[in-house]
Amino acid sequence: MNYAPIVPAVIPASKEEVVKYSEALKFSREFHLDLVDGKFVSAVSWPISPLGEAMSVKQYLDQYTLEIDLMVESPIETAREWIIAGADMLVFHVETLSLEAFKIFAESTAVSVGISAHGDTTLDTLSEYCEFADYIQLMGIREIGAQGQKFDEDVIDKIAELKRRFPYKSITIDGSVNSDTIARLHKAGADRFICGSAIVLQPDPEKAHADLAELING
Numbered sequence: 001m002n003y004a005p006i007v008p009a010v011i012p013a014s015k016e017e018v019v020k021y022s023e024a025l026k027f028s029r030e031f032h033l034d035l036v037d038g039k040f041v042s043a044v045s046w047p048i049s050p051l052g053e054a055m056s057v058k059q060y061l062d063q064y065t066l067e068i069d070l071m072v073e074s075p076i077e078t079a080r081e082w083i084i085a086g087a088d089m090l091v092f093h094v095e096t097l098s099l100e101a102f103k104i105f106a107e108s109t110a111v112s113v114g115i116s117a118h119g120d121t122t123l124d125t126l127s128e129y130c131e132f133a134d135y136i137q138l139m140g141i142r143e144i145g146a147q148g149q150k151f152d153e154d155v156i157d158k159i160a161e162l163k164r165r166f167p168y169k170s171i172t173i174d175g176s177v178n179s180d181t182i183a184r185l186h187k188a189g190a191d192r193f194i195c196g197s198a199i200v201l202q203p204d205p206e207k208a209h210a211d212l213a214e215l216i217n218g
Helices: 015-024 054-061 075-084 099-108 123-130 154-165 182-188 205-217
Strands: 006-010 030-036 065-071 089-093 112-116 135-139 170-174 192-195
Touching (some): 015 054, 054 075, 075 089, 135 154, 154 170
Parallel strands (some): 006 192, 065 089
């Protein structure tokens, strides 16, 4: 059985918080950074507010495979900034850019490009973008942009259907991934798991990560 990665996720309130977690999460090879702009979703994070520069945290995050989740109205501009700052993986959301813009970007960049969508976006719409993506990210929650939200049961069927349509593409799950849901998500066909509050907000993040890994990797 292939090892299923479990990736800690941070919605940064400040540069200092990114630096803090860059130290606290060293047990993980990957680091998932959520960017929210207060427009695409209601929440807002650093470096949008307070204003900052992606390059200012490059030295701290270069130790990781860095994934940037672009929950912003202008994802391509933001993506380019983070590629310069060392991003290895980028997640776009179909609601923020046209299919043609996504295709052009995906075909012209060397980093790994994923595609995601809101809970109300149809799988047919998402599938159009999936054709040009390196991987797919499904949301385990209905409203994106904040941690600790209720699990969306519909995602179980979505995983199975997207695996049928795209059997060779990796499926990541982000949102409400925890000890109650991770085994079900893995059984449904998910390959990779993004965990926010279930890891980063726990008293012992490394133990929380190991406990989740035990549930699916044995």
